[in-house]
Every structure is written in C-alpha cells, then in structure tokens.
Amino acid sequence: MTNADVFARNAAHEIRLYARQPLALARGSGCSVWDANGKRYLDFFAGVAVNSLGHCHPAVVEAIRRQAGELLHVSNHYHTAIEGELAELLCRHSFAERVFLCNSGTEAIEAAMKLARRWGAEMGGGRYEILATHGSFHGRTFGALSATGQEKYHRGYFPLLPGVRLAPFDDLDAMEAAVAPETIAIMVEPIQGEGGVVVPKPGYLRGLRALAERRDLLLIFDEIQTGMGRTGKLFAYEHEDVAPDIMALAKALGGGVPIGALCTTDRIAAAFTPGAHGTTFGGNPLACAAAVAALATIAEPAFLAHATAMGTRLRDGLERRVARHPHLQQVRGLGLMQGLLLDGPGGAIVARCLEAGLLINCTADRVLRMTPPLIVTADEVDEALEIVDGALAAA
C-alpha cells in the first residue's frame, strides 16, 4: 500500500476526529520513521512525547515479546508479579508509595480527581472542589475535560463536571485568591504542554506546595507529558525539589504501549478502598512489561544526563535562530520539551518540515513543539535544526 492507498481507505471509514498530516507511517527505528512510500523522516514529535525511547527500542520490544508468550491479560481479581514490579519501580524512583495502573493519561487524571474528591469527602471535611488552570490540558474524558482550561475542547460538551474551577497559570496570588472553603485540590502541569510549552516562573511549584500546606489542599501534578525524563529529570517536579500528593503519568510510561498511572502517598491512597475505583485493563501484563523495560532504561542517570545534554543542544540551536529570524519570538521549554514561539500560525512551517523529512507539531496555534525521543543524537539534533532553518527561510 502507498501513502495514497492508506489515506483513501482511512478517509472512507474513520470518524474524522483528527486533522491529520498527509503521511502514512509504516515503520520506525530509533528517531526515524518511514512512510508507506519508503521515505524517511526524523521524528521530533515522537507520538506526542510518547516514544521517548525512540521507535521499537530493543529493551521494550524484547519485554513485550517475552510477556506475550507468558500472559497477556488477567483480571484485577488476581495478582500478577509484573504489575507489582512496575509499581515498585515507580515508587522507588518518585515520591510515591502507592500506584494505581490504568490505560491512558485522561484515565490517570480521572483517577486523580476521584481520589481527591474521595479524600475530601472522607478526610477533608466534605470539600470537593478541584482548581485547575487556564491554558491547561488534562485529557478528554469529562472530568479531565472540565479541568482543561481551553475553550476549544469544551465546545458542544456542556454541562461539564461541576466542582471544577480554573485559575490563572503561573500566578500564585491568583491561585491563593481562588481557593474557596470547598476547595480540596489544585491540579497543574509542571510545564503546560498542549497549552504551548508554557514554563512557569522558578518557584511556582514550590509556591503551590506551600499554598497546599497552608490551606490543607492536595497538590496534583499532571506529569503525563513532562514525566519520564522529558525535561531531563525523571519527573519535572524534581527541578524544584518539591513533591505533589498525587501525580498522573501516561504517554512515555509504556515505551509506546498504552498505559497510565496514578501515583500517591500511603496517607492519600487510604481514601481509595476496595471497589472505589477500577478498570478492566489496569495493570495489564503486556503494558506493564513494556513499562518496566521503559522505566528501567529511562531512570538510569547516564540516560537522563544524555537527555539533558541533548536538550541543551536543541535549546541553544533554537536560541541562535531566534536571534537571527525576525519571525521567531522566544524559545521555551526544559530538556527535550522545547517550544518555538512564532509571530503567526505555525501550520505552514510544520508542513514544510514534513516535506523536508522532519516531524514536529504546532500547538496553541503558533508554538512549534519539539519533543524528540530522549535517545536523540547530536547529529540528529543538528539535522533537525537545519531542516527547521530551511522551513523558516521558505516561509
């Protein structure tokens, strides 16, 4: 099948929910993918920051192969060793003491919001309200959607979940002012991803932590995009030396396989008792095996040091271009999560990069977002920067 064959069949049968690029991907290895016509692309989008180990990383592929021959699925009525191995690894490498496994980012957020509510109902004097932020993105199910501070995702879905309110991002005073007698939790992304790679001022997460202490609130970090080494630390909260009470993970957690996780402390987890929440596929052995392999690889200090070095190289390269190109306004991001703010819409530049063999995306209309695999090499970073140059020159 050629690209055209794939487009035609997909267009005939899919519900048109995605504004897709004219590209049918057939295979991938490392930071490269190939389309159905055999053309190679350098992948600096990495499946929206999912393929942090690149495509078909041997450790992940091998773990999946092995697990596939042993056990694919059992119900949560029973234990498996592999889910415990993943939960133990997550706890060893984070603030967490307890983990709930699910299947996606939005499910991890739903679980976080439900846990906060349940905690509020049972230990928080009946408080129930969750504060999130303008410009945020937390997912598409109703709870996560209600906490997503972007109108374009809400259109046609009212009424949303009550008891969720939005406050400005990166504004501690506004957040403090927003706290009401019924508020139980504050939920933020350490860096807003879909909102346009918005990095808060230094001290913001620490300030939220202090606010949560002062007002007896739970602090929820959505590390679905920033987690798993994306910013150069395993979790972005480590940059500020604070820990949340609850953390949501997904995206890169499974090395390319769908999985989500809610991480929390013993104290907070006590609000979830048997039957209070659950999901059929949660802790699925195949997904857990992939995640164990991915997490064990990413958590290596040398691996994270490499991601940090490559993040610096990408960042420096982008900064130099901002100094030269009048249409580039700002580089923002951390580690290998970088955004290039343009003075106008970025769709045409994304299309030119695609033609030239580079996958990136444009988010929040005018932010070119680059989230390459963390295994990216210096040569690949330089190659991507050159393609971006060409696309900018042509624009």
Ligand SMILES: *Cc1c(COP(=O)(O)O)cnc(C)c1O
């Ligand atoms: C992608 C994302 C989500 C939603 O994850 P899904 O797996 O698409 O449901 C939530 N929060 C953030 C920060 C994300 O980047």
